[in-house]
Amino acid sequence: MLKQLRKDFMEGFAEQTPPFFTAMGLCPALAVTTGVLFGFTMGLAVIFVLVGSNIVISLLRKWVPHEVRIPVYTVIIATLVTIADLVLAGTVPAIHKTLGLFIPLIVVNCIILGRAEAFASKNNVLRSTVDGLGYGLGFTWALIVISAIRELLGAGTLADIRILPEGFVPWQIMLTPPGAFITMGFITALITLGRNRAAAKKSEKEKLATTAQVA
Amino acid sequence: MVDLLLIFIGSALVNNFLLSRFLGICSFLGVTTNLKSAAGMGAAVTFVLSITSILVWFIQYYILEPLGLTFLQIAAFILVVAVLVQLLEFFIHKRSPALYEAFGIYLPLITTNCAILGLALLIPSKQYDLISSLVFALGAGGGYTLAMCMMAGLRQELEFADIPQSMQGPALVLLIAGIMAMAFMGFAGLAPM
Numbered sequence: 282m283l284k285q286l287r288k289d290f291m292e293g294f295a296e297q298t299p300p301f302f303t304a305m306g307l308c309p310a311l312a313v314t315t316g317v318l319f320g321f322t323m324g325l326a327v328i329f330v331l332v333g334s335n336i337v338i339s340l341l342r343k344w345v346p347h348e349v350r351i352p353v354y355t356v357i358i359a360t361l362v363t364i365a366d367l368v369l370a371g372t373v374p375a376i377h378k379t380l381g382l383f384i385p386l387i388v389v390n391c392i393i394l395g396r397a398e399a400f401a402s403k404n405n406v407l408r409s410t411v412d413g414l415g416y417g418l419g420f421t422w423a424l425i426v427i428s429a430i431r432e433l434l435g436a437g438t439l440a441d442i443r444i445l446p447e448g449f450v451p452w453q454i455m456l457t458p459p460g461a462f463i464t465m466g467f468i469t470a471l472i473t474l475g476r477n478r479a480a481a482k483k484s485e486k487e488k489l490a491t492t493a494q495v496a
Numbered sequence: 497m498v499d500l501l502l503i504f505i506g507s508a509l510v511n512n513f514l515l516s517r518f519l520g521i522c523s524f525l526g527v528t529t530n531l532k533s534a535a536g537m538g539a540a541v542t543f544v545l546s547i548t549s550i551l552v553w554f555i556q557y558y559i560l561e562p563l564g565l566t567f568l569q570i571a572a573f574i575l576v577v578a579v580l581v582q583l584l585e586f587f588i589h590k591r592s593p594a595l596y597e598a599f600g601i602y603l604p605l606i607t608t609n610c611a612i613l614g615l616a617l618l619i620p621s622k623q624y625d626l627i628s629s630l631v632f633a634l635g636a637g638g639g640y641t642l643a644m645c646m647m648a649g650l651r652q653e654l655e656f657a658d659i660p661q662s663m664q665g666p667a668l669v670l671l672i673a674g675i676m677a678m679a680f681m682g683f684a685g686l687a688p689m
Contacts, residue, residue: 304525304666308610312518355578359571367567385570385617389610391522458516459677466670474662
């Protein structure tokens, strides 16, 4: 049982982490990653909505008719997003203002509906909670990585704490939209490079094994 | 009149939905493999955007605000978009098979396209009147179509280029988008926004 839960968690946290290893949730990953604090807050909002929707949908999975499941899920998710939006506006108004549209837009984030459809509608509450936590935390660390690169190079700070010396000339482009695309482009290229290398190594090993067998 | 022109330029070029607001990036990566599908998707999105802008304007100012229900915005708008797309699909399928052929297949993709819900949520925050909202939506759709077609054209040209293996696919598209976004930053200042 514990092993199963661990597997459910690691799938979202390390193996399928959006937006790095699966192309989901790219819009917020590009838009709100101008600072570590923004990326982190966005991640928290996504964790809340994802875990909440997974729990509710998993509880209701036997009562929701198959034909109307998508509208039902959408209403559940929209309710949770509204809660997150109002809570953030009340507690951290400055960050909420910068995140702007992208908090309400969690409604159409494919990670949420994707997990509801692929996992929570088929599995029990405990497993769905763990699955939501895995994907939510995975998305959060991914956002923190992207925003750390952009904030460090674009402003010389991390979470508003100065890291690079005063003499460093900030690369302002990193904080603008082109900087977002370019950062994400290079990250994607590095991931593909890593995957290709791993695949090449694996096939080489198999080749060696077969030649050894033949010999 | 000048105001409307400025709104149009502002939403099409200065604050382009794809390249500066990051709305609808999924379709920017997914549907730009050839020019024809990019143009089809662009037309479908522009069409849905303009209808959404009108509907949202009426819902905001005639239902949500008089009843003091503005906190229901997110839920109300996502339902409107979902129902609208579904109805349009039925309608176009029934009335005009040729049009359905051209962009009907892209319609289901649009419900989860954040450009539509993004526009719906932007309109009340800008406090536009009905005509301005429509012009804003048309500008957004025009800018979206322009960026989609540019990207598709570039990708078609690059099909036979010798690209490092790890850069192929989404990485290259993102880098091209970065350069394109830089070019679009040149429009800043054309419209006060």
